[in-house]
Amino acid sequence: MARHVARRDPRAHWVLLLLGLFLLLAALTVNGLVTGLAGGSGPSAAPDVPGPRTVTDGGPVLRLDQPEPVSRRMPDRTVALTFDDGPDPRWTPELLDVLRRHGAHATFFVVGSRVNAHPELVRRILDEGHELGSHTYTHADLATTSGWRADLELSLTRKAIAAATGREVTLLRPPFSSTTPSLTAAGYDALRAAAGSGHVAVLADLDAKDWQRPGVPAIVRASTPQPGRGAVVLMHDGGGDRGQTVAAVDQLLTRLSKQGYRFTTVSEGVDAPPSTVPAGVGTRLSGHALRWTQTGAEWAATAMNVLLAVALVLGVVRLAVQVTCAQLHVRRVRRPRHPRPPVTAPVSVIVPAYNEAANIAATVRSLVASAYPALEVIVVDDGSSDGTADIVERMRLRGVRVIRQANGGKPAALNTGIRAARADLLVLVDGDTVFQPDTVHRLVQGFADSTVGAISGNTKVANRRRLLGRWQHLEYVIGFNLDRRMYDVLECMPTIPGAIGAFRREVLLAVGGVPSDTLAEDTDLTMQVLRAGWRVVYEEAAIAWTEAPSSLRQLWRQRYRWCYGTMQAMWKHRHALREPGAGGKLGRRGLPYLTVFQIVLPLAAPAVDVFAVYGLLFLPWSTLVLAWLGLLLLQGLTAAYALRLDREGFGPLWTLPLQQLVYRQVMYLVVVQSAVTAVIGNRLRWQRMVRTGEAAVLVGAAPPGRSR
Structure with a gap:
């Protein structure tokens, strides 16, 4: 009825709203992919079809960029302790302290998203003489993911490590893997594809299964090689409570050191060149952008959790006030204090x-x-x-x-x-x-x-x-x-x-x-x-x-x-x-x-x-x-x-x-x-x-x- 002069209604805000909601969903999706990741060494969801005998019967260090696979084993009385699923802000420092106390070195296969969350721990790993390897960006099962997803997982992890340390890694341990004999055909194909981007696969001789927390003695037994033999031992420094792992590593280092064993990195154990190389400027910049994206996604998820909590509290308070006032209003109507x-x-x-x-x-x-x-x-x-x-x-x-x-x-x-x-x-x-x-x-x-x-x-x-x-x-x-x-x-x-x-x-x-x-x-x-x-x-x-x-x-x-x-x-x-x-x-x-x-x-x-x-x-x-x-x-x-x-x-x-x-x-x-x-x-x-x-x-x- 009123005669207001009207300009055209705004339309661009709907595009901006949709774009903002899409970006929010993308940020939340990133956060969902990189948080709450499961740890552990298996089992994979890939079909249980054995890989080639030339690989499953060979050593745990695999170069698959040639027509014929090449595998290497640890020398006698040489143990390469390897830790997956980190870095973890609690357990990784404790393991590093134990290793430093015993003068031992190890190889840490890190998850890219956790590298972005704790870059200082990755730098400490390298500064203390340990070795880094890739464990994918989101702990993805490479044996079951699509080719583009597997390539992305490895690329993002290398960029995350490059941003944190200035180095690129070549070693790779696929999540949900274990010992060489357990490698499936699908897992082998995934490792062959990863070799095309310069990755050297590292499986294990011994799987401690510490992610199951079977107790310190059981972990020590599972991690002890045959007398006089060398081994790549699979353990975990992230993905859950690793208190038993820390205690088991301390006992294992004490016991085997007395028997003349040395504890070294995978590359040093097989007498290979260093597994890290200087990262290019573009890779480092991409890694920094990736970390900022992940940090922003975490902030967005935190903000949404706070918003939901506040909205829920306000909704409950509103309802309580409404019901209380409604009851007071009903009483006032039914029993007025001063009838007029x-x-x-x-x-x-x-x-x-x-x-x-x-x-x-x-x-x-x-x-x-x-x-x-x-x-x-x-x-x-x-x-x-x-x-x-x-x-x-x-x-x-x-x-x-x-x-x-x-x-x-x-x-x-x-x-x-x-x-x-x-x-x-x-x-x-x-x-x-x-x-x-x-x-x-x-x-x-x-x-x-x-x-x-x-x-x-x-x-x-x-x-x-x-x-x-x-x-x-x-x-x-x-x-x-x-x-x-x-x-x-x-x-x-x-x-x-x-x-x-x-x-x-x-x-x-x-x-x-x-x-x-x-x-x-x-x-x-x-x-x-x-x-x-x-x-x-x-x-x-x-x-x-x-x-x-x-x-x-x-x-x-x-x-x-x-x-x-x-x-x-x-x-x-x-x-x-x-x-x-x-x-x-x-x-x-x-x-x-x-x-x-x-x-x-x-x-x-x-x-x-x-x-x-x-x-x-x-x-x-x-x-x-x-x-x-x-x-x-x-x-x-x-x-x-x-x-x-x-x-x-x-x-x-x-x-x-x-x-x-x-x-x-x-x-x-x-x-x-x-x-x-x-x-x-x-x-x-x-x-x-x-x-x-x-x-x-x-x-x-x-x-x-x-x-x-």
């Missing part, structure tokens, strides 16, 4: 109407049928082109006046009606709203308290036969009316809905009438009333039936206007934060609540949905299903409680899961659109909903879910 005489003063009902031909007759009839002794109805036709005023005039109802004016917007129509009203108590009603016979009487009873300046009624959805209508019905009952009970108790009601609200005439005149500089004139007006020092209360028994949007497009347009207008009103009345009295309660209670639950959390909701997709990829489905069912149960109980308070049937509860999957997304995207519009300074024009007349069926029929 009934209010019977004359009431003027003002109905602003713009192209309301579908519903206006039903609205006016319901008002005239009100069981209230002194009532006038003023219909202000705001330049309708569908004969709205003619319909009312042809009805020739007693006590109904029609005022015609050029289109000026809903606030202008309301102000015209306020000026023309004869009564001191005014009820403002939308042109698509149907009242019950007792609505006006119940609505104005709160004026028996001289401190009350305005009263909100209970708005209900009339057209709830379809799924979208049921969703809006649940939203009205659960969100709007639970909130209004809470606002009433906390004395910070921010909005009296345009469908049904009562005001003292003196209050409206004192605040300058209905404001027209925001799109949510009902919220703006209510906040002005509070800041003028008046109380605003909620009367749940004063019921108005309104027609809700019947399509997602209409719903979007309506909520876009509501949300944007609410933001305008909040900004306009931000100074209430510093005010005393009723205005201060709005500023320090109502405005923060609206900011958190109607702006901040909805703006964060797309990221939460991306986190849910991440959970589907990386978390156990049973955990996700239980969490979702738990939240749905909590929402269902809340909805049931709210329906019971409003004396509504529980039938629409079955639509709640679908509401969470569809309706919720529409609502938070509305907030995104509104926030972007507000930030870039666009003005949003009035977007009128197309009426279908479904609210009119309530005249002469019982409202849905209730008895007349």
Whole structure:
């Protein structure tokens, strides 16, 4: 109705939003791949088909870049201790301390993602004379991964090590590998492919199976070579509790050193050149970029975990406050402390109407049928082109006046009606709203308290036969009316809905009438009333039936206007934060609540949905299903409680899961659109909903879910 000049709606923000969500999902995926990695030496998921006999019968050090494989073994009384799955911030330093104390050297096959997390440990490994090898970037099973994934795993690991140490490694031990005889055909093919990028494979003669934590004596026995023989021993310094490994290494070094064994690196043991070479500048820079990416992904995951925790806590606190306040409100209504005489003063009902031909007759009839002794109805036709005023005039109802004016917007129509009203108590009603016979009487009873300046009624959805209508019905009952009970108790009601609200005439005149500089004139007006020092209360028994949007497009347009207008009103009345009295309660209670639950959390909701997709990829489905069912149960109980308070049937509860999957997304995207519009300074024009007349069926029929 209001004539705002409109520029084109922003569109680029949707591209930016999708790009941001994609980047967030990518970051979370990176974090999911590099955290919570399993440790251990087997078994692989590859088919259990033996590799070539020339390899399985040979030594554990394999060069496979020639037509025929070449294998090497450790010399007699030479042991190459090798450690997989690190570096680990706790166990790797303890193992390094043990090795240094015994003057022994070893080879550490590191996981690239853990190198990025603890580069200082990798540098310490090299500084203390030990050797580095690759154990892939995410502990991937090379025997079962695709070729491109295997190449990527090895390339990223080399870059991570290069960034941390300035060196590139050539040794490789594939995850889930063990001794040479256990090498499968698929594992052999993977090692042959890795040899093409310069990797030398290192398996083991002895697998300590320390990742199973069988006890220190068992680890020592499994790691001890045949008397006088040499061996490559497979152990682990990461991937879990390695306390038994540390103790076993200490005992093994003590025992075998006394028997004349030497402990060295793999390359030194087989008399091969050093296994590390200087890394190029490009490789080091790529490694640094990789580490920054991994660090950023970790921060993103941490931030999302914090966001979810905060949102969950806020949601539980909100629910607790809502339920507590609802109970207080119910007790206050049922057992008022100071009963007052009934209010019977004359009431003027003002109905602003713009192209309301579908519903206006039903609205006016319901008002005239009100069981209230002194009532006038003023219909202000705001330049309708569908004969709205003619319909009312042809009805020739007693006590109904029609005022015609050029289109000026809903606030202008309301102000015209306020000026023309004869009564001191005014009820403002939308042109698509149907009242019950007792609505006006119940609505104005709160004026028996001289401190009350305005009263909100209970708005209900009339057209709830379809799924979208049921969703809006649940939203009205659960969100709007639970909130209004809470606002009433906390004395910070921010909005009296345009469908049904009562005001003292003196209050409206004192605040300058209905404001027209925001799109949510009902919220703006209510906040002005509070800041003028008046109380605003909620009367749940004063019921108005309104027609809700019947399509997602209409719903979007309506909520876009509501949300944007609410933001305008909040900004306009931000100074209430510093005010005393009723205005201060709005500023320090109502405005923060609206900011958190109607702006901040909805703006964060797309990221939460991306986190849910991440959970589907990386978390156990049973955990996700239980969490979702738990939240749905909590929402269902809340909805049931709210329906019971409003004396509504529980039938629409079955639509709640679908509401969470569809309706919720529409609502938070509305907030995104509104926030972007507000930030870039666009003005949003009035977007009128197309009426279908479904609210009119309530005249002469019982409202849905209730008895007349």
